[in-house]
Amino acid sequence: xxxxxxxxxxxxxxxxxxxxxxxxxxxxxxxxxxxxxxxxxxxxxxxxxxxxxxxxxxxxxxxxxxxxxxxxxxxxxxxxxxxxxxxxxxxxxxxxxxxxxxxxxxxxxxxxxxxxxxxxxxxxxxxxxxxxxxxxxxxxxxxxxxxxxxxxxxxxxxxxxxxxxxxxxxxxxxxxxxxxxxxxxxxxxxxxxxxxxxxxxxxxxxxxxxxxxxxxxxxxxxxxxxxxxxxxxxxxxxxxxxxxxxxxxxxxxxxxxxxxxxxxxxxxxxxxxxxxxxxxxxxxxxxxxxxxxxxxxxxxxxxxxxxxxxxxxxxxxxxxxxxxxxxxxx
Numbered sequence: 304x305x306x307x308x309x310x311x312x313x314x315x316x317x318x319x320x321x322x323x324x325x326x327x328x329x330x331x332x333x334x335x336x337x338x339x340x341x342x343x344x345x346x347x348x349x350x351x352x353x354x355x356x357x358x359x360x361x362x363x364x365x366x367x368x369x370x371x372x373x374x375x376x377x378x379x380x381x382x383x384x385x386x387x388x389x390x391x392x393x394x395x396x397x398x399x400x401x402x403x404x405x406x407x408x409x410x411x412x413x414x415x416x417x418x419x420x421x422x423x424x425x426x427x428x429x430x431x432x433x434x435x436x437x438x439x440x441x442x443x444x445x446x447x448x449x450x451x452x453x454x455x456x457x458x459x460x461x462x463x464x465x466x467x468x469x470x471x472x473x474x475x476x477x478x479x480x481x482x483x484x485x486x487x488x489x490x491x492x493x494x495x496x497x498x499x500x501x502x503x504x505x506x507x508x509x510x511x512x513x514x515x516x517x518x519x520x521x522x523x524x525x526x527x528x529x530x531x532x533x534x535x536x537x538x539x540x541x542x543x544x545x546x547x548x549x550x551x552x553x554x555x556x557x558x559x560x561x562x563x564x565x566x567x568x569x570x571x572x573x574x575x576x577x578x579x580x581x582x583x584x585x586x587x588x589x590x591x592x593x594x595x596x597x598x599x600x601x602x603x604x605x606x607x608x609x610x611x612x613x614x615x616x617x618x619x620x621x622x623x624x625x626x627x628x629x630x631x632x633x
Contacts, residue, residue, distance in 0.1 A: 304588065304622050306615055307332030307373045309536060309599040312607050314344035319364055321345070326368035328612055332595045333370050334412065337402065338395025339379025348398045351406075358405050365407075373595040374410035374534055375399045378471060382449050383427060384419030392416075396457070400466050410534050410594075411461075412469045412506045415478035415487055418449040429475050431553075450477055450487060454503060455494035461502045462495075469506035469534035474553075480515065481505075481522045485529050504531035508599065509583065510538035513574065514552040514566040520579070520586050527590020535587060537618055538599040539574035542566045561603055570602040570610040572617035580621040588623055596622060 310333050313321045325333055337348040351357040365372055377399040379392030399411045420428035420441040430438045430445075454468075461468055470478050470487070478484045488503040505526045509519035526532050542552065546565035554565040561567055571580065584596070596618060600610045 304584070304593050304624060305331035305371065305373070305595045306537075306618055306622060307334055307371070307595040307597045308611060309334045309336075309341075309376060309597050311336040311341040311344065311376065312600050312611070314342060316344075318345040318361065322364050322368040322370055325370055328615055330598075330615060331369075331371060332373040332597070333365065334374045334376050334595075334597045335372065335406075336376045337399050338377045339392045339413070341376045341378055348395070348402050352398055352402050358402075362407060371595070372406055372408045373597055374408050374412050374469065375403050375406070376412045378412065378414050380414060380416040380427065380476070382416035382418045382453050384424045385426075397460065400457075400461055400464050400468075403466050404464055409466050410469055411466055412471060412534055414473055414476045415450065415454070415470050415484075417476045418445045420444065427475075429477070429479075445477060446487075446490070451490045451494050454487060454491035458491055458495040458497055458502050462497055466502070467533045468503050470503070471506040471508050471511070471536065473508075473511050474515065480512070480517055481525045484526070485531065488529075488531055501531065504533035506534040506536060507532060507587075508536035508538055509579075510536070510540045510568055510574075510599075510601075513540040514542060514554070516552070520582050523583060523586040523590065523592075527586070527592065532587065532590055532592040534594065535592065535596055536599045537571050537596040537614065538601060539569045539571045540566050541569045541574040558603065567603070568601040570600060570605055570617075571598065571614040573602065573604075573613075577621055580618065584621045584623060588627065 308330055336342055377395050381389055381393040381396055383389040403411055417427040417429050428441055430441050470484055472478050472480055472484050478487055484505055488501050491503055492501045512519045543565055552565045556564050598614045602610045
């Protein structure tokens with residue numbers, strides 16, 4: 304298992320400088336943003352896709368600093384009811400799928416997306432309850448008419464290029480917990496007609512599960528049993544019980560309202576200690592995940608450098624680096 308970083312936090316810096324810094328703080332890997340919500344801070348993916356010289360330049364930068372490319376991040380909403388928004392995010396996703404193997408990775412990290420509640424809607428509609436019955440009709444439309452047709456087509460594209468999609472389960476999108484992720488993968492793979500191992504799976508980010516009341520360790524077990532542990536973000540969440548006990552944790556107050564929110568994203572170790580992170584890492588390994596823990600630093604109480612460096616130092620105590628041993632005592 305390796306430690307890496309989701310590099311969107313370095314927007315405005317040159318890739319060469321970012322790679323040098325990552326090497327300096329002894330990271331092993333980097334996840335590069337290439338469109339949609341994370342933006343395109345380091346290069347234009349479409350231009351890189353058309354230029355072997357640019358592909359070699361990027362790979363050379365990473366190689367010079369002993370960094371593996373853990374994945375391409377293109378978190379977007381390609382099923383957005385606004386056709387222009389959907390088309391832009393879909394284009395970025397397709398470029399990422401085609402570019403990934405050319406840069407040396409087989410993982411593209413994104414969201415499932417969230418359609419509108421009907422063909423006439425202009426904004427996404429995230430359904431979180433089963434009543435009144437209107438909401439079940441919304442879910443029926445979203446899944447059968449939009450999500451499964453879209454992702455079954457993308458599954459075929461990914462299989463063609465030898466790429467896996469790692470959905471980040473995130474509230475606000477139709478895949479927001481293990482159940483919705485597994486269901487969308489199974490339904491879309493079946494509809495795609497592809498045989499063999501699924502190409503639609505999970506980017507397990509525990510930070511989005513804590514405030515939903517979901518146990519990330521159990522989630523790792525369930526996703527692992529389903530064969531869908533494709534990627535993992537390392538981000539923490541601090542719950543504030545004085546707010547949660549009164550208003551619950553489904554909090555739509557802006558992230559800038561740190562004092563009043565029921566929860567906030569934190570650097571790893573500042574929301575949960577090793578009583579969580581060590582069992583979490585162990586469960587990942589138990590189910591065959593031996594790729595990268597990609598640190599996603601979004602702690603507004605810390606600077607970019609301090610938050611990332613503290614997360615890396617903390618996780619170095621939890622990560623399991625060497626291959627598993629055979630039981631030598633029996």
